[in-house]
Amino acid sequence: MEKTIQLNTGHEMPRLGLGLYKTAVGNELSSAFRSAVTMGYRLFDTASSYKNEDGLGGAIASCPVPREELFITTKIWNNAQRIGSIESAFSRSLDRLGLEYVDLYLIHWPVPGCYLDTWMALEDIFRSGRARAIGVSNFDEYQLDEILEHGSIVPAVNQIEYHPLFVQDGIRRFCQQNGIVVQAAAPLARGAYLEKDVLAAIAEKYNRSPAQVGLRWILQKGCCVIPKSVRDDRLLENSQIFDFELDENEMTAIEALNENYRSSSIPEDLLK
Numbered sequence: 625m626e627k628t629i630q631l632n633t634g635h636e637m638p639r640l641g642l643g644l645y646k647t648a649v650g651n652e653l654s655s656a657f658r659s660a661v662t663m664g665y666r667l668f669d670t671a672s673s674y675k676n677e678d679g680l681g682g683a684i685a686s687c688p689v690p691r692e693e694l695f696i697t698t699k700i701w702n703n704a705q706r707i708g709s710i711e712s713a714f715s716r717s718l719d720r721l722g723l724e725y726v727d728l729y730l731i732h733w734p735v736p737g738c739y740l741d742t743w744m745a746l747e748d749i750f751r752s753g754r755a756r757a758i759g760v761s762n763f764d765e766y767q768l769d770e771i772l773e774h775g776s777i778v779p780a781v782n783q784i785e786y787h788p789l790f791v792q793d794g795i796r797r798f799c800q801q802n803g804i805v806v807q808a809a810a811p812l813a814r815g816a817y818l819e820k821d822v823l824a825a826i827a828e829k830y831n832r833s834p835a836q837v838g839l840r841w842i843l844q845k846g847c848c849v850i851p852k853s854v855r856d857d858r859l860l861e862n863s864q865i866f867d868f869e870l871d872e873n874e875m876t877a878i879e880a881l882n883e884n885y886r887s888s889s890i891p892e893d894l895l896k
């Protein structure tokens with residue numbers, strides 16, 4: 625399997641990236657970034673709501689790898705969508721990152737009554753060249769349908785929670801049929817499936833860890849992964865998922881673990 629996947633913009637996106645949710649600005653972020661880059665990570669996933677875009681920007685500024693070889697994703701938060709200040713929220717993200725462009729800009733959550741207007745504003749940002757690709761996150765089929773119907777750009781990515789305990793195959797298939805890459809958020813379910821016997825047995829067979837088997841399973845579903853870690857041993861472990869292959873029976877056995885378990889919560893303000 626190639627280590628990158630082509631987006632509908634023609635750009636290549638790494639299938640593996642480092643998620644930065646709950647990674648603190650300062651030594652935690654800069655040291656995880658440095659280690660990850662040395663291990664071959666090129667994609668870094670942040671969001672304005674993670675409050676670490678400035679820390680990521682600092683790490684990028686002192687990174688020996690050229691900017692164009694990195695793939696930086698950030699996301700627009702819900703309140704900016706509500707007040708309709710998409711362009712200024714985006715400019716502030718770019719400033720904090722210290723970048724002239726991001727590789728991918730996502731609508732973090734489909735705020736009811738707002739996300740279509742937000743999408744139109746993202747289309748303008750894309751046309752300006754300051755986001756090489758635009759996409760969505762946590763979108764269901766009906767919300768994507770609306771964008772496909774009214775927008776003029778097909779989202780490049782839908783970042784959704786996807787792992788062996790939450791096999792959202794309806795939306796995964798819909799995205800893949802429409803040329804939208806699925807990027808799995810919380811691909812380790814924040815640790816929730818790592819003790820499962822099925823994974824332990826398969827991991828033993830391949831001399832891998834349950835985390836590696838879970839991440840590999842997601843890759844073989846045609847999705848990308850952005851596991852988070854701030855530990856060097858785990859960063860390395862999570863990156864070594866391209867040199868073994870699960871067979872069909874193993875894929876099915878892992879899929880059977882599904883319990884529609886969501887490890888990341890829906891923000892309260894979306895439910896109001």
Ligand SMILES: NC(=O)c1ccc[n+]([C@@H]2O[C@H](COP(=O)([O-])OP(=O)(O)OC[C@H]3O[C@@H](n4cnc5c(N)ncnc54)[C@H](OP(=O)(O)O)[C@@H]3O)[C@@H](O)[C@H]2O)c1
Nearest residue numbers: 643644645669809810811812813814835851852853854858
């Ligand atoms: N768009 C969205 O709404 C959304 C929602 C959730 C997540 N995300 C994105 O997806 C990324 C990943 O999701 P996540 O951070 O929620 O959860 P995750 O990647 O599923 O799990 C991270 C947790 O697992 C631990 N861990 C990492 N590697 C491990 C390993 N090999 N073995 C055992 N434990 C391990 C980490 O601890 P240590 O750091 O101590 O290693 C951390 O506590 C986020 O950082 C964010 O970028 C997006």
